[in-house]
Amino acid sequence: MKTIVLGIGNLILGDDGVGVHVANEIKKHINLPNVTVDEAITGGMNLLDLILGYDKAIIIDAVKSENSENGEVKRILLSDFATIHSCNPHDVSLSEAIEMAKKLGEDRIPKDIVIIGIMMKQIPCEFGEKLSKKIAAAVPKAVEMTLNEIKNEV
Amino acid sequence: MKTVTIDPITRLEGHGKISIFLNDKGNVENAYLQIPELRGFERFAQGRRAEDMPQITSRICGVCPVAHHFAATKALDRAFNVEPTSAAKKLRELMYMGYFIYDHTLHFYYLGGPDFVVGPDAPPGKRNVIGVIEKAGVEVGKEVIKHRAYGQKITAILGGKATHPVCGLPGGVSKGLNKDEVKDIKKMVDSCIDFAKFSLKLFDDIVLANKKYVDLILSDPYQLATYNMGLVDKNNKANFYDGLIRVTDQKGKEKAKFDVKDYNKYVEERVEEWTYIKFPYLKSVGWNGFTDGKESGIYRVGPLGRLNAAEGMATPMADKEYKRFYETLGGKSVNSTLAFHWARLIELLYATERAKELINDSEITSQKIRNPVGEPGEGIGVTEAARGTLIHHYKLTKNGLIDKANLIVATTNNSGAINMSICDAAKGVIRNGKIDDGILNLVEMAFRAYDPCFACATHTLPGGMPLEVDIYDHNKKLYKTLKQNL
Numbered sequence: 001m002k003t004i005v006l007g008i009g010n011l012i013l014g015d016d017g018v019g020v021h022v023a024n025e026i027k028k029h030i031n032l033p034n035v036t037v038d039e040a041i042t043g044g045m046n047l048l049d050l051i052l053g054y055d056k057a058i059i060i061d062a063v064k065s066e067n068s069e070n071g072e073v074k075r076i077l078l079s080d081f082a083t084i085h086s087c088n089p090h091d092v093s094l095s096e097a098i099e100m101a102k103k104l105g106e107d108r109i110p111k112d113i114v115i116i117g118i119m120m121k122q123i124p125c126e127f128g129e130k131l132s133k134k135i136a137a138a139v140p141k142a143v144e145m146t147l148n149e150i151k152n153e154v
Numbered sequence: 155m156k157t158v159t160i161d162p163i164t165r166l167e168g169h170g171k172i173s174i175f176l177n178d179k180g181n182v183e184n185a186y187l188q189i190p191e192l193r194g195f196e197r198f199a200q201g202r203r204a205e206d207m208p209q210i211t212s213r214i215c216g217v218c219p220v221a222h223h224f225a226a227t228k229a230l231d232r233a234f235n236v237e238p239t240s241a242a243k244k245l246r247e248l249m250y251m252g253y254f255i256y257d258h259t260l261h262f263y264y265l266g267g268p269d270f271v272v273g274p275d276a277p278p279g280k281r282n283v284i285g286v287i288e289k290a291g292v293e294v295g296k297e298v299i300k301h302r303a304y305g306q307k308i309t310a311i312l313g314g315k316a317t318h319p320v321c322g323l324p325g326g327v328s329k330g331l332n333k334d335e336v337k338d339i340k341k342m343v344d345s346c347i348d349f350a351k352f353s354l355k356l357f358d359d360i361v362l363a364n365k366k367y368v369d370l371i372l373s374d375p376y377q378l379a380t381y382n383m384g385l386v387d388k389n390n391k392a393n394f395y396d397g398l399i400r401v402t403d404q405k406g407k408e409k410a411k412f413d414v415k416d417y418n419k420y421v422e423e424r425v426e427e428w429t430y431i432k433f434p435y436l437k438s439v440g441w442n443g444f445t446d447g448k449e450s451g452i453y454r455v456g457p458l459g460r461l462n463a464a465e466g467m468a469t470p471m472a473d474k475e476y477k478r479f480y481e482t483l484g485g486k487s488v489n490s491t492l493a494f495h496w497a498r499l500i501e502l503l504y505a506t507e508r509a510k511e512l513i514n515d516s517e518i519t520s521q522k523i524r525n526p527v528g529e530p531g532e533g534i535g536v537t538e539a540a541r542g543t544l545i546h547h548y549k550l551t552k553n554g555l556i557d558k559a560n561l562i563v564a565t566t567n568n569s570g571a572i573n574m575s576i577c578d579a580a581k582g583v584i585r586n587g588k589i590d591d592g593i594l595n596l597v598e599m600a601f602r603a604y605d606p607c608f609a610c611a612t613h614t615l616p617g618g619m620p621l622e623v624d625i626y627d628h629n630k631k632l633y634k635t636l637k638q639n640l
Contacts, residue, residue: 097284099284103295104287105292123530126192127192128194
């Protein structure tokens, strides 16, 4: 069982980088040969490339949601999104990338894809390296949920 | 007045929002694209080490990390008064071709292509890359994946990770190529040349052979006679990595040609109160509102802008395609917004041919890859991002820290034209308040052709309704909402 944990986000766009902050924390807590922890600033096709060949992918990312509280952390399955917007406009969504890969006979798609989403009402548009108070406070919870997610499988 | 809002824009998944204003007869009065721009870059950059800028700016946008990386590196070459070694320039340009290969492939097959290959009237659920594969075949799909990955691999071999290049340094690059890497790249490049030729053939067979599509390309709502801008080499052939900025008029005649350091003498930026986005225009012509023609200083960049601003491509096969492009579409300049897609494929072919020239260059394995830097000062760097001219401007302190930083990105250069294209397309297809999904796609197509680049990072939960159309009555009261599920 090979697992990849990917923190997604942009470290110079404030709260958007929260996924990477969480991944960096995770690295301090675990050191298992069959678990890879990495960060990425990408979505869609590139994201799919990064998770191919693993049995399970845990993606930690900021999620824009109008119906949640800032800093709420949720475990989301890919199928819960009707659309997952990739992190950049010049790409397809992860769901679309996966659907296409399946169509082309790709057999290295992880069986399990779980998203640990840190909810926020607004994704920031201002450069900065710091997390806001509420989002910073969500990091330990996201770390705990990610570690549980890893433990369940190992 | 009725207001139609397309929000968020499908497929181009930034925070962009198109607002279309109808008059009381239900015809389009005006249309605007609103993009919340990333703010505060200058403050963010101030006081940082100048050498960090290529890494930092490559994170600005997940779309063109390589373009930002090298616009920054080239600005630093000048700011540190150093000319990169000849081998370093070739290594940088080769990496840049890798970036064009994956970026243009992605846009044609995944984002813009679905409109043509699947068809503009196809249901939205089919107008995506999966629809393209269903129509063009699984084998084609595999080729697309393979060559997009090749482009990324070439970039990664030269620059570290494709998404965060780390090789650019003032005066050169940090890493050369060894013989094994050269062998790998050669193989990939040969395959990419065939793939680019195949893609042009596909465009011929599916788009140009279909009168309906050609008529659509040449139809009135998609014509915009602006000035054009792009980098050219000493023979006025299009170049992506280096050269002078050339501007041509609506007939393809040279209007201006200048080094990027004189950018401010030629281009002015217009500010409008309804958006943060600035609208650059040619100073010598002036601002004449959102209009095209000789009297309006608005210009276009990107694949079509570059082809119009040049007098040909510097490689043989791409140059042949360039000539055919103008013969087919009625000579210079080509003003059809939808011709961006064809232009993009011609550029893809150029990028692969140029990559081959570079990888076969005897200097490409040279280890003379960096010159020592001079005293810090001020520098402006320019590259052609896949979607158009990109400029970085830095002023350094005497200790080599950033004092002032300013970026002019491709989508900003195109912002005036994008707004007009949306408005024209809307006028052509929305009449007497009649709006359906197919019609809206025709409006989006005008916008998608530019392959614009927004601020990163839009995630929406719950998904389900990526396209929302709100129609307001003349009291601005919502009376109807159309939702499009992808």
